[in-house]
Amino acid sequence: MLILLDPGHGPFTAGKRSPDGRLREYHVNAAIAKFVKEALCGVADCQLTTTGEKDVPLWERSQLANHLKADLFVSIHANAYGSNWNAVSGIETYVAPRASKQSHIVAKAVQAQLVKSTGRLDRGVKTGNFHVLTRTKMPAILVEVGFMTNRVECDLLLSEEYQRKCAMAIVAAICATL
Structure with missing residues (x-):
């Protein structure tokens, strides 16, 4: 089994950072993807869509x-609401509007595990017309592990402990559904 992990965006993508600039979204996404890959070693073949040396379209x-x-x-992401600090928070997982049954099964499991593991607000499983969901030919999900525009969640996203919690939740859900 091959699982392709996508640390969303790239290290040089404009605007993908916390309001104070401490957090660059790609670095959080890449850390979580690395932990997922390590944890799934021996269970599944995992590859990354990018090495982080450049932005991959x-x-x-x-x-x-x-x-x-x-x-x-x-696809692993950190969310944002606007470009300033605000109270919007939580975890959400996306599937394509015409997603496969397996995409929905994995998305629901990942969403539930992330909320349970992190204790963050459950924003639910949603549909999104995102390129990486609509243009891939296999079950696909996009997960938002917290808001980098929320001060509390920004601090969590920067912590290795939270990154590992998110990764282990994703791993547990994948193992339970596949």
Whole structure:
């Protein structure tokens, strides 16, 4: 089984950071993806869509997933609401509008595990017309592990302990559904 992990965005993508600049979204996403990959070693073959040396366009990410014939595509993100600090918070997981049954099963499991493991607000499983969800040919989800525009969640996202909690929740859900 091949799972393609996508640390969403890239290290140089403009605007993908906390209001104070302490958090760059890619670095959080990449850390969580690395922990997921390590934890799934021996259970599944895991690859990353990017090494972090450059920003990889969305079309390249979906094309890679399709070329490799991945069994599951998991895009990991930190959310934002506007560009200033605010009270919006929580975890949400997305599937494509016409997602497969397996995408929904994995998304619901990941959402539930993340909320249980982190204690953050459950914003639910939602549909999104995101390129990496609509252009991949396998079950695919996009998970938002917290808001970098919320001071509390920004601090959590910066902590290795929280990053590991998110990773282990994703791993537990994947193992339970696949």
